[in-house]
Amino acid sequence: MGTLHKIGEVKKALSLFGEMKDLNLELNPSTYSIAIQCFVENGDIQEACTCHNKIIEMSHVPSVGAYSYLAKGLCKIGEIDAAMMLVRDCLGNVTSGPMEFKYALTIIHMCRSGDAEKVIEVLNEMMQEGGALDDVICSAIIYGMCKYGTLEEARKVFTNLGERKLLTEANTIVYDEILIEHMKKKTADLIPSRIEVFWSGIQVESKG
Known part of the structure; x- marks a missing residue:
């Protein structure tokens, strides 16, 4: 196999x-x-x-x-909630988890500040270390900002990534739609x- x-x-x-x-x-x-x-x-x-x-x-x-x-x-x-739970589980069970998983948790923690610039700093550090801006990282931004920050600050992060050509225009739109839906669910305190x-x-x- x-x-x-x-x-x-x-x-x-x-x-x-x-x-x-x-x-x-x-x-x-x-x-x-x-x-x-x-x-x-x-x-x-x-x-x-x-x-x-x-x-x-x-x-x-x-x-x-x-x-x-x-x-x-x-x-x-x-x-996204299930994915972030899996990220935590992985890092708690293996000695050397993926770099993106470690940065995902760092991003979520940084979202507590509610400051897009601080999240962008973490992303810059990750990419300098060779980390990939993948679905897990972008979902961590959505998860963290929906839980601890605001829709506006989350959008600032994705807009910054789009302007720097780190995200395609299509992906920026997709993540914005996911962001809106996830925030709606969080606001309603119901995740169907x-x-x-x-x-x-x-x-x-x-x-x-």
Whole structure:
């Protein structure tokens, strides 16, 4: 499965995973971690979360790669709260988590200041260190500013990134839409989602 995934044969890797399950083979955490990455690439976050749950049930933790894929997958479908919870879980369970995860938590903490400039300083430091401005980082800005700051300050951060050509115009618009929706949910103190997270692992209940 790992080899198939590395060469881009995601569907074949998932087919092999399905065959192993059909044969009732005992799957280990490494196999589930690879499956998480494949399911995320295939756009099936529901199944990726199910694999995560299986690993937790075995009293193990996913691979760093699986954590990274799943967090980004959750961000892409707007499940920001779940993604940030996963980021914290990863850093609490592995000795060397992704740089972007560490900076995501730093960004969330800096959002407590409610100051866009301070968040931008953290982003600049991260990029100087070689960190990527990915979905997890942008979601951390949204999460932090919606929880501790304001819509206006969050927009200042994304506008700055757009003006510096660090975000495309299309991505800037997408993140602004996600920001507005997430702030609405936070303001209403209600987070309806397709993926409900109850932490003893990410236990997922589909709402169809």
